[in-house]
Amino acid sequence: MPKAEEKLIDKEGLRIDGRKTNELRATKIGVGVLGNADGSAYIEQGKNKILAGVYGPHEVHPKHLALPDRSLLRCRYHMAPFSVEERKSPAPSRREHEISKVIRESLEPAIFLEYYPRTSIDLFIEVLQADGGTRCAGVTAASLALADAGIPMRDLIVACASGKIDGQLAVDLSDAEDKKGEADVPVALMPNLNAITLLQMDGQLTLEEFENAIELSLEGCKQLYAMQKEALKSKYATVKEEVEE
């Protein structure tokens, strides 16, 4: 049982950082932020600071991994040693391996991989600072990096989690809420196709709570999608200005 001092939602219904249960953290998104990458994006969601970079489609190394009918999508989700309270070893942990896999599988449905047989698209997600919900913020940034690289896609992918804290459902959990909370449900969505490409859960929820949690996550996804589009457009607005000068 959570102790009195560990209250995550106060009497007014506000969370430790002053948010309402259906409120996202302050989010900033930038596109085309890296010099060398073919596409890149940066996201700040609360205290999360995450960079995503895409290289490709290009020749596959090692060659034997090449697929005859489509491009090989590879994804590496990685946390910087200084991104968390206790230094994290830079070697990829089992958690990072799993997250790399679920992120790759969440992006793959959106990409026209069949346009680039025998090539690879390499995606790197670096978490510079972690504060809960990094896999979702990583997906949101990665899909923008793919779009920035000019890779044809069926839709953008946007991800958001919700969870249960102090017995109530709330969107976009911070690290403290995730750790002390009762459940966490990350969801990734292709907003125009209404297709869910990532779904995980840990914690304990009834069937009804789970249904409501998904709705809350999807609502968060839609809000983030608007910001995603804005970020993508504003990059081209800047390019246009530079060209016209």
Place this chain on the structure above:
Amino acid sequence: MSMVVRVKQRQIAQLMSKGKRLDGRGLNDYREIKVEMGVIEKAEGSARVLLGKTEVLVGVKIEIGEPFPDTPNEGVLTVNAELVPLASPSFEPGPPDEKAIELARVVDRGLREAKTINIEKLCLEPGKKVIVVFIDVYVLNHDGNLIDASAIAALAALVNTKMPKYEVEDGQVKVKSSYTPLPVQNYPIAVTFAKINDKLAVDPWLEEEQVMDARLTIAIEKDGKICAIQKGGTGYLTREQISEVAKMAKEKASEIRKLVVKE
């Protein structure tokens, strides 16, 4: 996707649209499940599960170790999975790959989030000595749906575990000659559905896994709550499909649970 797989996918999808499957099952039928406990005498607990032709062996070993600094009063639970090369031509020797890590972590999540073992009872000396439970999943034959088979086998092995009684005297752990079962307090069951061409089928076997767009695993506790979910595969799911899977999973889990827990 190779030509052969594409042809096979069409065949399987056509069957599924009529509610049928290649091996004669209905869309919501599991293959035959056999659970055998206590198959390895040297392990404190073990179980072998046959799910159709998929075969998984789980061994539980108990050791004394140190707790994690953030949970000084709790025992330690670890799950590892080995996709042994003799189990499938697609498995290779070497350290666990992405597939094995995901399998271990999904099994782990189900057990951990359901608080299957009361880990507070595994503390011998707070901050210093606790009981460590190693759950090793050994896949012996791969014919699809490793997650469900491994989760059943892991739970059965925990139920089967007998550990020595320990006592702490002046900071020294003494092993007594009597044995005690693990404090098992919940029975989570993982139920996996495959999505092939917009149709769902439970417990996909290898032929179906090779052509599926996506899979969704939902672990259900004894009281019907959901304790873990994992979507896999390179396809997507619709909102309605998720609700359908969640509802069916609850039903299926209570059927399967009876094979492990004889009440």
